[in-house]
Amino acid sequence: MASDALAWQFHKIMERWYAMGGSVSGRLAGKVAVITGAGSGIGRASALLFAAEGARVVCADLSGHEKETAAEIGDAALAVHADVARAQDVSAMIDTAVAHFGRLDILFNNAGLSGRRGPAAERDEADFDHVIGVNLKGAFLGMKYAIPAMLTGGGGSVISTASAAGLVGWKDLALYSAAKGGVVQLTKSVALDYARQNIRVNAICPGMTWTGLAGGNQSPTPPPDLIPPQPVHRWGMPHELAAAALFLASDESSFITGTAIPVDGGYVAR
Numbered sequence: 001m002a003s004d005a006l007a008w009q010f011h012k013i014m015e016r017w018y019a020m021g022g023s024v025s026g027r028l029a030g031k032v033a034v035i036t037g038a039g040s041g042i043g044r045a046s047a048l049l050f051a052a053e054g055a056r057v058v059c060a061d062l063s064g065h066e067k068e069t070a071a072e073i074g075d076a077a078l079a080v081h082a083d084v085a086r087a088q089d090v091s092a093m094i095d096t097a098v099a100h101f102g103r104l105d106i107l108f109n110n111a112g113l114s115g116r117r118g119p120a121a122e123r124d125e126a127d128f129d130h131v132i133g134v135n136l137k138g139a140f141l142g143m144k145y146a147i148p149a150m151l152t153g154g155g156g157s158v159i160s161t162a163s164a165a166g167l168v169g170w171k172d173l174a175l176y177s178a179a180k181g182g183v184v185q186l187t188k189s190v191a192l193d194y195a196r197q198n199i200r201v202n203a204i205c206p207g208m209t210w211t212g213l214a215g216g217n218q219s220p221t222p223p224p225d226l227i228p229p230q231p232v233h234r235w236g237m238p239h240e241l242a243a244a245a246l247f248l249a250s251d252e253s254s255f256i257t258g259t260a261i262p263v264d265g266g267y268v269a270r
Ligand SMILES: NC(=O)c1ccc[n+]([C@@H]2O[C@H](COP(=O)([O-])OP(=O)(O)OC[C@H]3O[C@@H](n4cnc5c(N)ncnc54)[C@H](O)[C@@H]3O)[C@@H](O)[C@H]2O)c1
Pocket: 036, 037, 038, 039, 040, 041, 042, 043, 060, 061, 062, 063, 065, 082, 083, 084, 085, 110, 111, 112, 113, 114, 134, 161, 162, 163, 164, 165, 205, 206, 207, 208, 209, 210, 211, 212, 213, 214
């Protein structure tokens, strides 16, 4: 069997395991997390995993699918409809999390989109505003409103989903690559701002991962002839990114701040 198909099967087993409350080592026991883009892909896998590890989770998205993720988790989750590119939505999302669960410990700024593909000169101002607005401004707004709430509670962990395309250039995705590169530098700079106040700020940089963004909503498993150019010769699976986010969210990474960790099957190692 192709390694993609095996990886996908393992992903579905892990999803089921999380949904059943599996992996109850309690690495996030007592913590409250807000996860954006929780209706699909990496965000959905992270919401299920964080909840399985004991967190109460606000599942935020603008797709409507955040309700399904929250329903799967049950009482430990709350669905919030929010557009991360709109300050009033993000502010309300954080206020709702604190009002409902009493505190905020973890923000996972994960919502994102790649935008239209093609050479940079063929993109227009609206493309720029959209891609930068969701990916980069969205991460900034999340930090802006979450950090004061975390400071009230004594500290916290912010994780943002950047991309391997934020670490190297990416043909036909200049705006996305610029936005994700911006997320990497935002992460490092905000980490410096709050390092002495017990707020850690890190990013994960996925390689090509089988999610909605990659076509995963059209086909549940990666087509066997669509192998991404990653050294591991297979797609990443959402639970593999969720595992990295969990590590950064948990106290196991207590000495790590200001990093952008590639989780990319070796893509940027070349
Ligand atoms: N899949 C990949 O290959 C890959 C690679 C590198 C980085 N990423 C990043 O991973 C993150 C998660 O994406 P994914 O791969 O799980 O894709 P996905 O499409 O499955 O999930 C993204 C989610 O974000 C939501 N979203 C989009 N715009 C939003 C907005 N303005 N406000 C709120 N929610 C919004 C979507 O509705 C969707 O549910 C994104 O930031 C993406 O850029 C993905």
